[in-house]
Amino acid sequence: MDDPQPDPWLPLFCAWLLALIATLGVLFVGEVMGQAPCNLCWFQRAFMFPLVPVLAVACFLCDAGVWRYALPLAVLGWLVALYHNLLYFRVVPEAIKPCGMGPSCSGSDMMVFDSLPLASLSLGVFSLIIVLLLIVRRRLSA
Amino acid sequence: MSRRTLVVVIGIIAVIGFALAALFYPRQPASDYLPAEATQPAEAPTAQNLVRFHSPSFGPADARVTVVEFFDPSCEACRAFYPIVKQMMDKHPQDIRVVVRYVLNHRGSEEAARIIEAARKQNMFVPVLEALLDSQPAWHDDAQVMAGWEAAERAGLDVRKAREQMHSADINAALSKDAADAQRLGIRGTPTFFVNGRALTQFGAQPLYDLIRSEIDKPR
Numbered sequence: 318m319d320d321p322q323p324d325p326w327l328p329l330f331c332a333w334l335l336a337l338i339a340t341l342g343v344l345f346v347g348e349v350m351g352q353a354p355c356n357l358c359w360f361q362r363a364f365m366f367p368l369v370p371v372l373a374v375a376c377f378l379c380d381a382g383v384w385r386y387a388l389p390l391a392v393l394g395w396l397v398a399l400y401h402n403l404l405y406f407r408v409v410p411e412a413i414k415p416c417g418m419g420p421s422c423s424g425s426d427m428m429v430f431d432s433l434p435l436a437s438l439s440l441g442v443f444s445l446i447i448v449l450l451l452i453v454r455r456r457l458s459a
Numbered sequence: 460m461s462r463r464t465l466v467v468v469i470g471i472i473a474v475i476g477f478a479l480a481a482l483f484y485p486r487q488p489a490s491d492y493l494p495a496e497a498t499q500p501a502e503a504p505t506a507q508n509l510v511r512f513h514s515p516s517f518g519p520a521d522a523r524v525t526v527v528e529f530f531d532p533s534c535e536a537c538r539a540f541y542p543i544v545k546q547m548m549d550k551h552p553q554d555i556r557v558v559v560r561y562v563l564n565h566r567g568s569e570e571a572a573r574i575i576e577a578a579r580k581q582n583m584f585v586p587v588l589e590a591l592l593d594s595q596p597a598w599h600d601d602a603q604v605m606a607g608w609e610a611a612e613r614a615g616l617d618v619r620k621a622r623e624q625m626h627s628a629d630i631n632a633a634l635s636k637d638a639a640d641a642q643r644l645g646i647r648g649t650p651t652f653f654v655n656g657r658a659l660t661q662f663g664a665q666p667l668y669d670l671i672r673s674e675i676d677k678p679r
Contacts, residue, residue, distance in 0.1 A: 377463055416564060
């Protein structure tokens with residue numbers, strides 16, 4: 318980047334696209350494929366869904382200052398996703414939950430394409446969004 | 460294209476794309492998960508509807524404490540509880556009898572229950588049950604329970620004989636009796652425990668042990 322003032326719009330736009338794809342993806346898995354979200358999935362949804370309209374408006378108005386509002390959402394979602402991964406990979410034990418009373422957060426159902434855990438996908442997307450928002454921040458202050 | 464137009468166009472494409480994908484996605488008739496309807500129990504637990512003559516059991520028949528476990532061989536929580544219950548039995552070998560009743564909530568549940576029942580006819584109940592629970596993650600979503608059959612064979616089950624026996628009339632009758640009792644008792648999740656007819660009200664290993672201890676410690 319030789320440009321003395323690199324444009325923060327592109328990383329902002331990428332962050333929005335990621336949030337949009339992630340949101341439509343989980344809605345598809347949950348509502349169309351009919352895989353009920355577990356408790357922790359709901360908390361991650363709570364932080365992912367608002368990123369879509371917030372970042373969309375910011376992209377529309379070219380408002381890079383949105384990182385101040387979007388970053389806390391992404392970090393909180395990232396923390397929940399991290400905890401979900403620790404549960405999923407049995408790093409921390411989950412209390413035994415009876416079957417037939419809602420899906421388990423660490424059960425084998427919590428996968429897409431038969432091998433990719435939803436929790437890991439979520440952690441990856443939140444991480445990328447955080448990185449992109451940090452780039453937006455740097456370019457804004459540059 | 461200006462940035463503003465791009466944002467609007469992508470937003471519209473995303474919504475239309477999602478709607479089309481949802482429209483053309485082949486829907487499966489049955490969902491993965493079949494939680495029982497929240498039925499009010501029609502019957503109170505009694506010695507009759509908790510323990511049937513056909514029910515498999517572990518431990519001495521004259522034990523002071525009878526634990527009835529409504530059990531789904533395909534359920535993760537039942538798998539997790541197995542070593543816990545076993546440990547409690549090892550601690551009080553004279554006092555605890557565990558009776559197993561089947562609740563079949565998952566895709567592989569019925570086949571697995573039939574494998575266990577066929578194994579019982581070959582006197583292989585405990586090794587095959589343990590082999591199935593051990594390999595549960597590999598077959599739990601498979602209606603054919605292929606990985607479960609393999610594990611049972613490794614544990615010593617005569618698979619050819621078991622495949623002949625698994626649809627016999629007595630096994631059919633036992634499974635439907637268990638399903639009927641579970642419904643009458645209003646069983647929702649598995650495992651559900653009754654200790655000497657008293658329902659375990661708080662789910663967990665410690666509450667179960669406390670309830671068993673309180674029954675053991677009761678004066679005769």
